[in-house]
Amino acid sequence: EVYTALADLEELLDTENLLIDTLQSYIKAEEQKLHLLRKYVDIYQNQHNKAIKDVNSYISNPINAYTLVKRLTTDWNDVEELMSTQVSTDFLNNITYYKETRLFPTNEDLNGAAVALTRLQDTYKLDTSSLARGELNGVKYSAELTAADCFELGRQSYNNGDYYHTWLWMKEAEGRLNKEKNETISQSDILEYLAFSIYKQGDLSLALDLTNKLLEIMPTHSRAMGNKVYYEAELVRLIETQKKKGDDESEEVELEQDQPDHAYHNDPYAREYYESLCRGETNISEEIASKLKCRYLSNNNPFLKLAPFKVEEAYLKPDLFVFHDVMTDAEIETVKRLALPRLQRATVQNSVTGELEIAQYRISKSAWLKEEEHKHIADISQRVEDMTGLSMKTAEELQVVNYGIGGHYEPHFDFARRDELKTAFKSLGTGNRIATVLFYMSDVAQGGATVFPMVGAALWPKKGTAAFWYNLYPSGDGDTLTRHAACPVLAGSKWVSNKWIHEFEQEFRRPCTLERPPEHLTI
Numbered sequence: 001e002v003y004t005a006l007a008d009l010e011e012l013l014d015t016e017n018l019l020i021d022t023l024q025s026y027i028k029a030e031e032q033k034l035h036l037l038r039k040y041v042d043i044y045q046n047q048h049n050k051a052i053k054d055v056n057s058y059i060s061n062p063i064n065a066y067t068l069v070k071r072l073t074t075d076w077n078d079v080e081e082l083m084s085t086q087v088s089t090d091f092l093n094n095i096t097y098y099k100e101t102r103l104f105p106t107n108e109d110l111n112g113a114a115v116a117l118t119r120l121q122d123t124y125k126l127d128t129s130s131l132a133r134g135e136l137n138g139v140k141y142s143a144e145l146t147a148a149d150c151f152e153l154g155r156q157s158y159n160n161g162d163y164y165h166t167w168l169w170m171k172e173a174e175g176r177l178n179k180e181k182n183e184t185i186s187q188s189d190i191l192e193y194l195a196f197s198i199y200k201q202g203d204l205s206l207a208l209d210l211t212n213k214l215l216e217i218m219p220t221h222s223r224a225m226g227n228k229v230y231y232e233a234e235l236v237r238l239i240e241t242q243k244k245k246g247d248d249e250s251e252e253v254e255l256e257q258d259q260p261d262h263a264y265h266n267d268p269y270a271r272e273y274y275e276s277l278c279r280g281e282t283n284i285s286e287e288i289a290s291k292l293k294c295r296y297l298s299n300n301n302p303f304l305k306l307a308p309f310k311v312e313e314a315y316l317k318p319d320l321f322v323f324h325d326v327m328t329d330a331e332i333e334t335v336k337r338l339a340l341p342r343l344q345r346a347t348v349q350n351s352v353t354g355e356l357e358i359a360q361y362r363i364s365k366s367a368w369l370k371e372e373e374h375k376h377i378a379d380i381s382q383r384v385e386d387m388t389g390l391s392m393k394t395a396e397e398l399q400v401v402n403y404g405i406g407g408h409y410e411p412h413f414d415f416a417r418r419d420e421l422k423t424a425f426k427s428l429g430t431g432n433r434i435a436t437v438l439f440y441m442s443d444v445a446q447g448g449a450t451v452f453p454m455v456g457a458a459l460w461p462k463k464g465t466a467a468f469w470y471n472l473y474p475s476g477d478g479d480t481l482t483r484h485a486a487c488p489v490l491a492g493s494k495w496v497s498n499k500w501i502h503e504f505e506q507e508f509r510r511p512c513t514l515e516r517p518p519e520h521l522t523i
């Protein structure tokens with residue numbers, strides 16, 4: 001599929017260009033054919049007009065008699081032949097060839113791109129109308145969506161069983177349709193989806209109203225007729241059960257306790273909290289912020305004394321560091337160039353089977369680069385060693401990641417939990433992932449933060465910087481507070497690369513101690 005990385009989407013524009021050229025040529029060929037047929041019909045019409053002016057004198061002339069017969073035999077055969085030539089065949093063959101040899105999106109891509117849009121809509125609280133106007137958080141990026149575009153988004157949501165977004169997008173389609181001079185979709189199609197999605201959300205009477213509206217436009221719409229009967233019967237049943245219930249417990253009024261709006265702020269596992277971090281709404285506490293420092297780091301390395309690293313503390317417990325200017329533009333270009341042809345849909349490890357599989361909660365494409373491939377890759381590895389003081393002997397290769405539309409990676413740990421350790425990293429034989437260095441290789445126009453919901457920290461991508469943290473306690477226990485996520489990319493192409501450092505070989509660099517996490521945080 002192509003929607004999972006922006007880098008692949010670029011190639012779709014080349015595909016589209018070929019299709020446009022083919023369609024232009026096909027139209028020209030059809031026009032030539034029609035032009036020729038028009039010539040024939042003009043000649044026929046001309047001759048015919050002459051003939052019927054004086055039928056007798058026309059056919060009594062042997063030359064006319066001959067040409068009449070000829071027109072209706074050989075000449076007419078030519079016309080028929082021309083009419084039956086399939087101008088489109090060659091062009092369709094070309095298109096089939098492109099489909100086999102070029103990058104082409106599939107229905108899965110269409111669905112993925114639609115789901116991505118609805119994910120962005122939810123995470124960043126974007127209202128449907130602004131999105132349809134091509135606006136993201138008040139910035140106008142693209143052309144407006146037509147009623148048919150909105151309808152398709154609704155239809156995709158419907159196919160995914162997501163009736164909430166079906167309703168939103170079908171309402172938008174209806175609104176857009178009312179303003180369209182050249183209507184791109186029919187109102188009856190929209191009404192059918194509106195009725196069904198609101199029924200699924202439990203509003204029977206509105207579903208019935210909408211179905212009646214549909215039947216006003218199309219009185220013989222058979223599905224609508226069937227649904228009307230069903231909704232009416234359901235409504236009667238509902239009213240009766242409510243009446244019965246009302247008689248039974250007339251005095252008992254149950255008040256549902258509303259969850260206060262801010263409840264999720266106390267719950268680091270709540271999706272709403274994660275999303276608020278992605279929106280940049282929640283900040284770390286003043287108390288912690290006041291303790292964070294910036295400093296120059298040389299790790300006692302004489303070379304680094306001249307050009308020490310600029311390190312910023314982004315959080316304490318767990319320590320999150322941001323290193324500035326640790327990847328050059330030239331290195332970034334090399335990394336992207338080498339990775340581009342090898343990008344594959346990122347996988348996640350199934351914690352039960354240990355198998356790698358694709359998942360909706362991780363949408364990106366990635367590739368692995370070896371130090372031997374290019375001096376720049378080896379330089380990056382050496383730099384990670386200098387930055388962290390940890391050995392690269394057991395580190396994984398550089399993982400390069402590109403995110404697509406709405407691309408994200410939901411909250412996860414980089415280390416393997418105790419029960420996963422049996423399968424994860426086993427083949428590497430280098431122990432668990434002790435630390436992560438995450439290089440940001442692009443700025444991201446909107447969205448795409450790396451957030452840590454357990455502690456409320458958010459890191460915003462900046463080209464050339466890198467985040468660093470320990471995933472494990474010195475005892476080897478995983479640090480649950482390092483749970484983190486890549487927020488959906490709202491605008492722009494996000495490139496990062498991961499260097500995962502492993503436990504073995506670090507014995508003298510980060511000696512193992514008895515410091516263990518508090519009991520409630522061990523996993």
Ligand SMILES: O=C(O)CCC(=O)C(=O)O
Binds near residue numbers: 414450484487498
């Ligand atoms: O892209 C990011 O911001 C984080 C990526 C990440 O956490 C990962 O690849 O494990």
Ligand SMILES: [Fe+2]
Binds near residue numbers: 484
């Ligand atoms: Fe991660």
